[in-house]
Amino acid sequence: DAGVIQSPRHEVTEMGQEVTLRCKPISGHDYLFWYRQTMMRGLELLIYFNNNVPIDDSGMPEDRFSAKMPNASFSTLKIQPSEPRDSAVYFCASSPSSGLAGGPADTQYFGPGTRLTVL
């Protein structure tokens, strides 16, 4: 299995520009998570989807952030306009359903991350 795929791996942009991060989850996984990791705040959950539907976006920091999952094999996280404080590593993770209760399984499989630098 190819694992979770993220692109780009590195992104450097200038303040005010639009940034789009992409994620392809593991085939067959029903859950998709977007995390942000910084030294100051650690690993934070931004939003997660179940069967392409956003379930909890309470971690999305501001209206400048938006996420979509148009189909089971693709998700995007968009920042518009970007600011220097958005600089971080953004991880996408996916998980299969647990079965009985329908919730995510124990394990979340993380992608390699996108290192975003906003100048």
Place this chain on the structure above:
Amino acid sequence: QQPVQSPQAVILREGEDAVINCSSSKALYSVHWYRQKHGEAPVFLMILLKGGEQKGHEKISASFNEKKQQSSLYLTASQLSYSGTYFCGTMRGSWGKLQFGAGTQVVVTP
């Protein structure tokens, strides 16, 4: 609410043991442990459900004390490959948000 991990960092010689703790002020359903090597993604190690069970992964084991709402990760006879940052993630219900702690950096030296 973010769980609290301690210590923040630990330096070990190969073969030595270490304990990493993860505490929550709220009742937990499960505790998840991940390890992240520098520049890489976090990798799942194990999950512990309420009930006080213990689990193991190679020579790494963990326990969950439901009364204290605390989980401990035990690195036994540490190997160089154990170096990395260990994160605990906690979940208050059977499914939902995973709240990660700030991480514990482990350095194993020869």
